[in-house]
Structures are given as C-alpha cells and as structure tokens.
Amino acid sequence: MKSYIFVFCLLLSLTTGQNASGESFHIPINPGRGNWTAAYAKAREFVCQLTLTEKINFTTSTGAGSTTGYDIGIVPRLGFRGFARSDGPVGVRGTDYNNAFPAGLNVAATWDRELMYTQGHAIGMEQKGKGFNMALAPVVSPMGRNPTGGRNFEAYSPDPYLSAAAFSLAVAGMQDAGAIAVGKHFLLYEQERFRYPGNDYGIPDPDNVTMPYSANCDDRTLHELYLLPWYDAVRSGLAGVMCSYNQLNNSQACQNTRLLNDILKGQLGFPGLVLSDYGSQYSGVLSALSGLDQATPGDALHYSPNPEPGISYWGPNLTISVLNGSVPEWRIDDMVTRVMAAYYFLGQDHNYPELNAGGGFQTYGYMYPSAMLDYTQINFHVDVRDHHAGIIRKVGADSVILLKNVHATLPLKPEKIKQIGIIGQDAGPSAQGPNGYADRAGDSGTLAMGWGSGTANFPYLVDPLAAIQARALRDQTVVQYVLNNSAADAIDAIAEQASACLVFANADSGESYVSVAGVYGDRNNLTLWGDGDALIKEVAANCSNTIVVIHATGPVLMEEWIDHPNVTAVLFAGLPGQESGSSLVDVLYGDVNPSGKLPWTIAKNEKDYGTPIIPYPSGPTPQVNFTEGLFIDYRHFDKDGIAPRFEFGFGMSYTSFKYSNLVISGPSNSYSVGRPSPTRTVNGSVCASRKLNPSDYTFPATVSSITHYIYPYIASNATISTPGVPTATASIVAVQPPAPPGGDSSLYDILYTVSVDVTNNGSVAGQEVAQLYLDLGNGEPPRQLRGFNKMMIQPGETKTMVFELKRRDLSIWDVVSQAWVDVTSIGTTVGVHVGPSSRNLPLEGKIPGM
Template sequence: MKLGWLELAALTAASVASAKDLAYSPPYYPSPWMTGEGDWSEAYRRAVEFVSNLTLAEKVNITTGSGWEQERCVGETGGVPRLGMWGMCMQDSPLGIRDSDYSSGFSAGVNVAATWDKRLAYQRGMAMGEEHRDKGVDVQLGPVAGPLGKYPEGGRNWEGFAPDPVLTGVMMAETIKGMQDAGIIACAKHFIGNEQEHFRQSGEAQGYGYNISESVSSNIDDKTMHELYLWPFVDAVRAGVGSVMCSYNQINNSYGCHNSYTLNKLLKSELGFQGFVMSDWGAHHSGVGATLAGLDMSMPGDVALGSPYSFWGTNLTISVLNGTVPEWRVDDMAVRIMAAYYKVGRDRFRTPPNFSSWTRDEYGFEHFMVNENYIKLNERVNVQRDHARVIRKIGSDSTVLLKNKGALPLTHNERFIGILGEDAGSNPYGANGCADRGCDNGTLAMGWGSGTANFPYLITPEQAIQNEVLNYGNGQTNVFAITNDWALDAIASVASQASVALVFVNADSGEGFINVDGNEGDRKNMTLWRNGEQVIKTASKNCNNTIVIMHTPGAVLVGDWYDNPNITAILWAGLPGQESGRSIVDVLFGRVNPGAKTPFTWGKTRKAYGPALLTEANNGHGAPQDNFDDGVHVDYRRFDKDNEEPIYEFGFGLSYTTFNFSDLKVTPLPAAKYSPTTGKTKEAPTLGKAGNASDYLFPTGIMRVRQYLYPYLNSTDLRKSSADPYYGLDAKEYIPDGATDGTAQPRLPASGSSGGNPALFDDLFQVTATITNTGSVTGDEVPQLYVSLGGENEPVKVLRQFDRVSIAPGQKVQWTTTLTRRDLSNWDVPSQDWVITEAQKKVYVGSSSRKLPLSVELPSVE
C-alpha cells in the first residue's frame, strides 16, 4: 500500500502531538458503510443501482469538487455525463442563498430559536429550500449546530440557534424537515466543536499575525461530547438530514475532516448516519487519511482555494488502483451521496444552476477562476414568492420584550416620536454594499461571512416607523430621526422634545475571514458597538420615556443602563432579516403581542459565563489548545452551577398579557426495558471492479479546462499521474489497523439506524400542566419543561421540552408533552452507553429557566 507526502506529514504531526501529551482522539476504523435501514431503504436501493453502473472515475467524480470558482455554485462536484447527470451544486447559506439575486434575506437562526416555535422553524426551512431548489441548488449549506454557543461572543453563534442542545436540536430538526420537504438536501454543520473563529484555520490566523502551524484543537471529553455538542446532531440525523459538514478545527488534536473517532464512530456508527460527510471549504487536509476516516465529499475539491491540485480527483482514483483504498470505500461514498440525492427527490425537482456566485453580471465566464467559456451566467430567476410574510412573522415573533413599564404597546396618538441611533437607518453604501455584510453600517439585520445572503431590499426601522405614523396615525404626530451615533447634541435635542424616544443600537459578529473594526469574526467584547451606550444614556437623560431596541447576535452587557427608570422598555430584536423594520413596528404598535423568549442568558459580567474565548496561541507554533473544561455547564447551566444571578435568564420574555401555570401531573407510560445494541453489521458491498490504469486515461474529445479537477490519469505511470514527489514510498505501516477491513463489524451498544439505539426515544412519562391567560389580550406563552438529572457535578436542571401556545384572555389550555429515555439519561463513559442513574429525577415546568413554579419528583425508571 502507498501513501504520499501529504498523508505522511499529517501522521507525523499527529505523533508529535501525542508526544506532547496533548488531548488525543483515538482511532476508529473501518469507516461504516451505508445500510439503507429505515426510511432510507428506497433511496439506498436506487443509489446502489445507480452506482453499480458507474466506472471508478465516475464514482470519484461525484465525490470531488471541480475546484474553487470553476462552476457557478460555491462548490460543485463533477457529474456523470454518460448518464446525463451534471455535477451537484452546494450553496451557502443557513439563512438564504449567498451571492445570488432575486432571493430572500431570511431571519438568522438565533431568531428562530427566540420564537421557540417549531412550526415557524419548519416554515422557514421550507421557504429557504424552495428558493435554493428553484435556483438550481442541490445542497443548502445549513442549518448550524456548531457553533452551539459555548462562548457568548463567538462570531458565528447567530448562524445556529442557542447554547442549549435541546432548543438547538429541535429547531435544527424542523429546519431540516422543511428544507428537504422542499426537495433539496440539507447539510448539518459544522461537525463538531467549532466554537470560535480565532485559530479555526492556521492560514487565516497567520494572516492576522498569529504564528501557528495548526488549527485550534477543541479538547472535549466523552461525556460532554455526548450530552452537549453531539445532542443536536442526533436530532438532525433523526430528521433524515442528507449531509453533514465536518469542521475546520481539530477535535482532541485530530482535524475534523479526517477524525476517525468523530466521523466513523460517533456519526456513522453510533448515530447510524446514512447520508454523506462533506468537508468545509479548505478543511480537507489529507487524501487517503480522510478517505479512510469517513469523509465522503471534498469541497470545493482543491488543496487550497484556487489551487490546481486535489487530495482526491486523480489521486483518489490512483489510491484505489494501487490498493491503498479499498473499492468498497469509494462505492460507499458514492452511494451515500446518491442516496441523499434520491431521498429528497432531486431527480424529480432538479434544474441546472441559473445564477453565478462570482458576479452579478448577466454574462461572464463559466469557469470564473480561469476566465474560460463566456456564457450567460445569471438568468435572474425570481424565487422570492411570498416568503416576506414568513420573514416578517419570524422577525416579530422572535422579538423578546425584556422590560416594559407600561410604555408598550405604542398608540397612534403619540405627540412626538424620536428615532435615535444609526441602527435605525440605512447603510449609506446600500443594504448589500459591504461584501458578505462585512461592516456595521446602518441597521443590523444579519451578521457577516459565508452565512449571509443578499438582501432583495431591507426595510429599516426608521422607514417602517415613519410609514406607520403616516399610514395609521392621526396626522398630527411629529417624527424625527437622528441616525448618527456621535451626534449626541442632536440626539439630546430630539430626545428632550419627544414623548417617546426609540433608541436603536447594535453589536455585530461573523466569520473569521472578515475583520470588522478589529473583531476577527468573534466579538472583542460584549459591549454595544459604535457609540451605542452613549446614545442610550444621552436619550434617557433627556427623555423619561426611552425605549431601547437592540439588534445583536447574542447577549450584550446592559448592566450600566437597563434599570434606569427613564428607560421604560427594552426589546431584543436579534438579526431579523429583510423585513426588520416592519417586524419591530408590529411589536411596538401592538399588532403582535410579543411571545418570544431569550435563547441565551444575559449576564451582569463576561466572567459570569465561564472560561474566556481563546485569543492567544498557547502551544508554541502548534495547534492552540482550547480545553472545554466547563464540560456541560454552558450558559444557564453555568449560571445555575455558580449560583450567579443573571439580568435576564435563559427562556425569559415578557408579554402584553400575563399567564399562570398550575396543575402539573406526571403519568408513567409503558415502555420496554432498555437493551444495548448487539450483533454485527453486514459486510461491505463492493459494487464494481476498478480495472487497469489504462482504463482511466484522460478521454479524448473532452475540452480540458485549466485547473479543473478531473478524476482521470495523465499516464499509466501512477506516480507521474499523482504529481506527488513522495509517491512510491513504502508506507504500508501507516495505514491504520482495520481501516481497509470490509468484513462484518460489531455494533456499538448505543447505536441504531437513526440517531442511536431506538429505545432511547421511547416515551417514559407524560407530563401535563395548565396555562391560563390572566390578562386582557390574546398572547403566546412558551411552557418550558426542565429536568434535574441528579448526581454529582450534574447541571441543576436541563431543558427537555417546550412549545409555543396562543391563549385568549381568561382561557385555560392544558399543555401535554412526554419525556423519553434519552431525556432522563446520562452518558456513561465506561459502558459507552446511555444510562438512567439511580439519582432522584425531578421535573420543573414554567415560563423560563428561573421561573418554574411547578415541580414534581419522578418515579424511578429501570
């Protein structure tokens, strides 16, 4: 067996890390092959039939991207022209279509979490899926559960949902269902432990002046991995997600896209994931190593963006021909990709991409990287439909009312409305004037980076408030806006005349490849941006009816002003998308009664959240070591553990009405005793024979595109075809033990075909509670169920169930939910299985993590 210099370098680095006694990720081989169990059976059958008719080169072609900027999408695989199949299109983002036109700018994931509304999560997923589908996209690169939100200032937290695994898992699953019901493949990302932008890629970090040679290692213990970071990916797998993106960071000093433990063991073996694993762009670090460790698709295919070389493509063909990689492994990669394709109905819905990610011009080069083949690129297909309605509703239903001293809702008889702060107004460069939203000009409606989309328009708060007064007011209200955060004298003047001063402030964050005002993706601190705090203090000093509205990706420090008596209301509006102004006006003027709950904790200090985000290299020139020493105690769990009083707790949110909780009842349900999974898998199927090198020479009659990544050989001399100076070095001993073994493999105790051992998802208890609207207007309440698992060093309580219900004045609603075995279990490291400990379990129900008026102890469970 042969390995090249790339694999040898990676293995050498790993052994050096071991010598330093750094965190270690144990090997797990072979990479599990797809089984087609459950609702994957028909897709699996069709995929096997399709792949059985492919040549080795064709199989390789659908696993390898064609190269950065070589096709219209941010990533495209090769196709199978002989069978009329063009390459598969992968496109950002988790909130819309990045780098496109005539498409929508949706609310961010964090806003979806703030709604606590499963139905809205599904509707948003469906709407985004429809838009991607109609633009010719096969795989939408979202939703996000990594980052989960370990660090409150983490740059990309807003792309995901919440720092709680249950809230994130439910919203992720509903999003996936909506996307895939629309006929496109969802991609759950970034797997796993991707909790900060600093040091996520060594090259990017070097560009910021950090002298490191390896990406950051997220060092996570087994219990924390299962109970926190892996939890929402279980829900994604149970929702049938077609693909999972592995992350830039290392996990226990092994890169996410060739980490055999996380990919082979956790994802494919334990969770029974049936879809395919794709690399993040530039996260593919080895050829044979990544193949055997469980990577199924290389995106965008090149070693570095714009490079003419690939770890796969020709090199993957060679690795099968020379016997380094067994053909069953490449067969499995192709089957997983095609099974996801068939499962969501891509063969029924598919249209070629009708836009270009690289230019908004109507005509341009098809192969943008190398300026070849001038064609019509952008067909300007409008895919927006009526999705503005969903975006507007999510924006209003995610607005959290944090404080209200009778100031809200506003009436249409206000004498003088002052609109203060740059966050109320327009970006002078235009809504899309900063590439990938990489600035903080004007109102903030999404963060920055690859997780963005172009706005078709952006309704600012200033525009919407003025339109509201003009269209519905009495014709006598004065409205004035000051949208310069440093014009404090003008702000003071307007505030002193206003009957109500509406102050708009923000804080921003995003992806690490963009630096905004010294924030390298992650926020430098948790304060408001620009001159926001001075705007608030100036306005509130001059107006005793000041209302603060915040657009932020997460919590900010509000301790200096939140309890000011002149500040009569505070709202958090998150990152609401294109309908931002209309959404906030709906809440301010009472068309929508706020029912949102904060999906994170608002602490008094940054220190209250626990360990700081890693911003200094701490391992010489090697991989910075980010030790997840806080374990499962993240966000509200940390505050509970330290008995730290938050300003606004996780799950908190006010309404224009009031609610009462009563009559908690718990009923045991019949369920079979839990049994660990046993037995073995079937052996790996091999769907073809590779043949000889001469069968894979570059075909005649194909117009060869410069730097395009092909699966073909240039010579029957495999060493010359590989362009690898170390090819031919005898490295048989570097193939991990068992990595090429296609025989039947033992099943893990916690494993199952869809998210783990099926008994984990048996219902053990039914829980009911009565919720009464004790106010005078209809409103939404979010009943939240928490569980104390008991035991030493366990969280005080953990969220396990929730819903959002609408209740009329005086109406009583009985809320009913269930608790599964998984909900009551802990991960037991010695047995490598979930167990319900003997510690006393207790259920709490209420309106937030700190307002839980109902509680009851649970009977013991075997």
C-alpha cells in the first residue's frame, strides 16, 4: 500500500489523453470558467460608469510599499475594493498557513498531465483562500535556453511542447480554482544577469550597464520555440500576462508593440490584461500605446541606487497624456476592460473572499507603511492548506528521476540493508530553519526550493534524514549520519560500516535581486555546491553501495563520479517542496516505482550546451544573441551529434517496458475553417465620447495625500500641451468582440493519430512515459517532441497508448507569409519516432507528404 493518500480532483484539461491508471479522460477547453464574450459585456458596462481618474486607478498601482492590501483598481464611489496580487509559482508568497509546493521543474519531470493540472488547481485554491485576485504564476519563461539560468527551476523545460502542456494545464487549474493566472515572463527572459541596471552582478563597473539586456531572436525561432507554450495557455483561458525585464531585439518588452499588440493580442488572440513586472516599465505614452495595460508597482523604479518612490510614468502622467491627446481615451477604456474582463471571466464578482493576508506574519500593521498610517489588523492567519500535502508528496515522488541503478540496488530491502549511512548537509535540516533565509536566499540543510520572488514559506519541511529515520525505526534498521560535508574522518567511519550509503548534494540558484555564495541568480557553473563532487567521491571510496541523491535547480555535471563502480544508484529529486523527505522515501523503498523523466539534457561538459550566459556586458545595453535558433538542449545535441550523459526524456524504473505495434492513422477529413486575427483598430471606444476638461481632474480638496501614494489626479498648475496622436496608435489591438483565444482554430484540428503498445516485462507495476518525436525536415531539429502519454501498467500487461497530432504539430512558421504551414501540405514526408526517451526510439514510421 502506498504511504500517502492522494485524491485527484480533476475537472480538467486541454486535450484528450490517458491518466496514470490508463483510463481515458477528456479536458474541455474552458473547464469551470465563463466565456470571454460575456465577460467583456459585463466589463464594458462597468467601465462606462467610470470617470477618467477612476479608470487610471485600474492602470497604475499605488506604489511600492504604499499599501499591504488592494493596490489597484480601487473605486470607492462604486464600492469596488480593487485587486490584490501575490506571487505564486510554488504557493502563496509571504504568508502563513499555506503550503510550499514542488518547483515547476518537478512538475515537468512527472510528465503527468493530471499532476500538472492538480498542482495548479491547489495553488489557485490557496491564492483564492487568502483573497488574492491575481496569482503571479505560472512561469514558462525562462524556458531554460542555458542550463545555468537562475530561474529555470520556476518553469518547466527547454522543450516547447512539454512546457506548453505543463504551462497551459497549470493555468487551467489555477483559474478553475478562481484565481486570475498571470503567466510570466513575456518574453525571452533567459538569464538573470543584466535584467535591469543598478545591480553589481559581481562585475567591475556595474554602473556602465544602463539598460536591460536585449535578447535578440529571429522570427521563426520566436514562434516555434519561445511562443509555443503561450499559444496553448491563451487557448486554455489565460487571463493575465506579465511582460519581462529584458528587451527583445533592442525594444523593451513592456513597450514592444510587435510583441504585445501584433503577436500576443493579435496572432494569439489574447483577450486579457498585460501587466509589467516589478519596475519593468520604461515609458509612459509609448508603453500605453504598445500594449501594456497595468503598471506594477506603479513607481518608475529601475533599481537605481536612489529610486524615487511615488513617481510614476502613469498615474497623473497618464491622465495628462489623455487630456493632451497623446493617448486616446479609448485606449484607457481598453486597458480597464481587459482587467475587468479577467475579473468577470473568473467569476470574481460572486462571493470572492476578501484579502485576509498582508505584510508578512504580523497580525497588526500599517495599511500604508511608508506613511505609517491606518494601523489595523492586516493578517487574519487563514489556514488554506486543506489536504494539499498529499498532492505535494505525489508530485515529489513522481518527479524523482532514477538515473542509475546497477545490481538492482534500489528499491532498498530492509532485510538486506541492516545499517544505513546518511551523509551530506543536503540530507538534514537547516540550523536556520526552513524559512531562515528571506525568500529562501541561502543554502543550508536540504534544498527543497530555489530563491527569489517565486517562493513561499514552508509550513514545515520534511528533510530526508527525518523521513529515512522514521522508516528505519519501523524496519529496525540502524541509521548513522554526518551532515558536515567537510568531516572526512567521521564520513569515512560511517561509510565503512554501512550496508548502503546515501550521499546527498545540491546546487542552488535564484533571482538576481539577491546573491548567495557569489551567485548572482544564474549559476556560475554546473558543479555541485559545498564540494559535493568531492563528498560523493569520498563516500564512494569507502562504501561499495553508494547511492547519490541530488537536489538541484537544473542539470549538474556528474562526470567526476558517475562511472565509479561503487556508485550503484543515482536519483535526481529536483526541488520537491515541503514533503521532500517523504516523497524520496516513497521511491527509495519502492512504495512508488520511479517514473520521472528528465525535462532537459544532462551533458558531460557544460560547453556541450552551446548557449552560455553572457557573464560580462558588451556595452551599456548587453546583447544576448540567440544565434542557435531552434537548436537548444536536446535539439542541439542531436543536430551536432554530441553524446549526452543522460538524454532528454530519460528516466529508469524498477521494472522494464517493451514497445511494439506502431500504427499511424489519418489524415482526418475534418478540417476547421481558420479564423482571422482580432481586428486592429484606431478607435476602440466602448463608451460614449465626452469632452475632457483638465480642471475636472485636479487633486480634490476632500482627499488628503498619503506619502509615496500614487494618485491619478493632476496638479492644478499642470501643463496640458497638445502634441497630437502618435502614429503608433495604428497598431493598437482592441478586441471587439473578443475572438476565440489561442490563434487560428484550424491549428488545433487533429490530423493523425498514432498508437503504440507498451508491455510491462518486469515483476512490479510501474508507470511509463511514452514519447513521440517528429522529424519535420525543412531545417528543423531532427527530433521534436510532439506527444507523450503516461500510464500505469501491471506486470505482464500490455496497454495501448494513443497520441493525437494536430495541424500545429506538423507545422512550421513561415516568416514570409507570417503564417503556420503544415509541412505535409508542401510535400514533406514527416518521420515519426516513439520510445521511452529522445535517444531510445525503437518504433519508427512516416507520414507522407501530400
């Protein structure tokens, strides 16, 4: 019997597939939500009641540190309390009585659509339970162009298909729970270094960097690689998008009209709101015309040494921009309509909980901290954990990747293992406690979460040592341990006595607003921290049964010890969250047969990846050139014939599987009629026009100004010039009425089905992830993931796995026609490959070109 209780609450997803038990399930496009057309109708009715200054309140937050509660969209006249937001990739940030979930990399490593949705739903429930309207999650960018990227762990995989599945299902789950999902970061946010000026990043003359780095990428790569997950998320109902810190092709992401207006709101048909990351807005009029809808935190912060709080590009300046004709009022209407449409789409107008958390753990505090005003209760300590610990444990266990297992070392058999040695700092608790470092910016004790804004407070953390000791007590196994990586004599003594030595090591990374051990977000290399490689070799030299467990934010190099004859098993456990030790014990003892698969490649040499982080700036605006195009991670290894240590999609089991009987059916005769992109217009007014009188928008005598608080009112002596409407407004996208999101609907037609039989040849039940790859020719990567299924198969049982190939799966982006082109329609024969990993594909077939 499994040592956890886990209940799926599936309403769910995006497609038809099979769950881990092998049962068919169907996930509708918009489960548990309304529809955009109805939401827009309600939003327009609401917006037309607002004055100009009330509309501006929906575009501009009240300022960094100005409030611990609702900070945008406040309309006292109508009793509208506004919006509250929280970070949330692994749970609600900065509160108590919440859960700490596994990282995105672990979710991807499960290759399990049910778990992708279920964790998203649980996080959304906790966000709603705390009263946050918007969850700044999930994360799909960075995708992991370089394995040392500091925030890769928040997202899923450098493969766009796997990322699309995880991202869109997390969105569906969070929004089914009622919270507005704000996907981030849009787009090409692939390194931490130089994301904004003002940080030293550990380099000489950091002040010479005056602008964020520019990620320079061609149009085809942009669409086929980095945009692909966003198509699926928008189609799944994504209501919010956060634009990123970096520039794209030397245009700031939050004021890039090609990216926001033409592509996101145009090609993808995105009907929701675009908000800036914390301080990523670099202009007023230009960002308004280029597609930004909401400024966070409202201040014009660029992380300079002395930022001026309360000074905004928008706020009163946006009011002036409307009054002088720089920004048409219909654009303001569009901004607010998008915000309120998201609100109505998620049904937040019906019994949505009021915000009950703010300002950390203290019960009482100032509602306006900068001004030290309104001392009141700001935290009601609402417990939102529910029964989500079972989900966390399940995701943690199913994401463990077994990389080596000689002599059937695992699972551990108590009758054969009389004494266990547990070695390494990463095995035990931190002396600081699980939340001892702000935003987890420290590496002490076991690593279960990276650092940065995408963190949550642990309600507890089950470390591996505690979990193994509890199991050993039941089995009457002796357990000895050393948690000091440098205590060589003590380590040797334990290693020589133990029947099995479990050695733990880790590698950490995070967001660049803080550095840890000389790491400014992005890892400096792919080696283990705390002399982990030396520790493993020390143990292996003295213990003939050395089992290595890695907790890390991404791939690590293993060449120093992976082939050591005494290293009998290797497990990669990622960042499993609060149930870390419990999940690991489930796998170590065979209560759970490992089924995790690598969501990226583990190389033999860091240079083999071919996409280094830019460590030093080339000028005031560092240039990061994506010259590799489509060829990142396994695509690059395949193209250049580089042998990895462990390939993308690899993961072992305690049983074995055989693949047979590949059948390709199709093409389907059912085709949808493609739809055009949403209408572009230079007059998207939804409300009756009116004459604007500047004197109506000055600071009211009845309102007392709060320090550092951003208001929409203009000064009585403000200059209202009339520069005329810039020509850039011609590219603004106003969706009236909103088109079905996700791009051309014909892209989602199912053209072919592929089926294979998978047989469990072993003696224990296990889950297998079958993977389908296509060779599309036309300069494309030789193998691209275009399908996966995960099923539980009993010993001796054969199950049929079915993959559905959509038109988009067979298409490439044509830069001339600016459209997706099905390669079979232009005569290309497509290769089909199916197997358990990207380099173990025993079944092959072809789809002939037409």
